[in-house]
Amino acid sequence: MKTKILTLFLVAGCVFLMASSCEVTTANLTDVAMCSETQEFKCAEETDTFATTTPIIYCTAVLNNAVEGTQVTASWYYLEEGETFIDAAAIEASDPTMDLEFSLSKPTNDWPVGNYRVDLQVGSEAPVSTEFEVQ
Numbered sequence: 001m002k003t004k005i006l007t008l009f010l011v012a013g014c015v016f017l018m019a020s021s022c023e024v025t026t027a028n029l030t031d032v033a034m035c036s037e038t039q040e041f042k043c044a045e046e047t048d049t050f051a052t053t054t055p056i057i058y059c060t061a062v063l064n065n066a067v068e069g070t071q072v073t074a075s076w077y078y079l080e081e082g083e084t085f086i087d088a089a090a091i092e093a094s095d096p097t098m099d100l101e102f103s104l105s106k107p108t109n110d111w112p113v114g115n116y117r118v119d120l121q122v123g124s125e126a127p128v129s130t131e132f133e134v135q
Contacts (some may be wrong), residue, residue, distance in 0.1 A: 008102045010120070022038065027066040027093070029100075034059055034132045041099035046134045052110040059102045059118045062099045066093035066122075074102035079131070082115035 035043030036054050043060050048120055050057055070093040076086040091100055104120070112132040119127035 001108045003114060006098065021103070025065075025067075025123055025125060026068050027125075028062060028064050029061045029120055029122060029128050030073070032059065032061040032120060032128055032130050034130060038101055041101040048130075050111065050134050052134055053106070054112060054134070055106050056103050056108075057111075057116075057132070060121055061100045061128075063093055063098045063100055063122070064096070066096055066098065068093060068095075071123060072100055073119075075119045075127075076104050077119070078112065078114060079117055080112070083117075086116075090106065094122070 005073055005132045007078040026118040031042075031105060034048055035046055036056065036057050037044040038058050038060060041060060043058065059074055061072075062071070071090050072093070073088055073090045078084040087104060089102055091098075091102075100120075102120075103130055115131060115133050117129055117131045119129050121127040
């Protein structure tokens with residue numbers, strides 16, 4: 001009988017520890033957009049096609065229901081001949097609702113023609129992905 005009670009307490013303790021280490025968030029992203037110019041952290045004109053000479057490519061979004069310190073990461077990828085990681089940047093939330101702006105500057109020899117993707121990730125949640133093309 002004592003062994004069953006001890007086992008029950010051990011199982012309950014393990015469940016409690018696992019549950020307390022899980023990250024649950026209500027933070028989410030909306031209004032994800034791509035553009036070559038922003039105004040007050042929002043795309044001036046949305047597009048998913050850019051010229052090879054575009055100086056800066058922006059990805060904007062709205063972060064909702066965030067607690068202070070929530071981290072949003074943007075990871076940029078070139079999708080031709082496989083998937084090539086380009087760069088990543090992170091923004092830490094200071095307000096429950098925030099306009100976010102991420103950008104990537106044109107390489108010295110212009111943008112390579114092809115398809116690209118930006119993954120926006122809130123904490124450890126599944127990323128929100130958006131693709132664009134350079135032609």
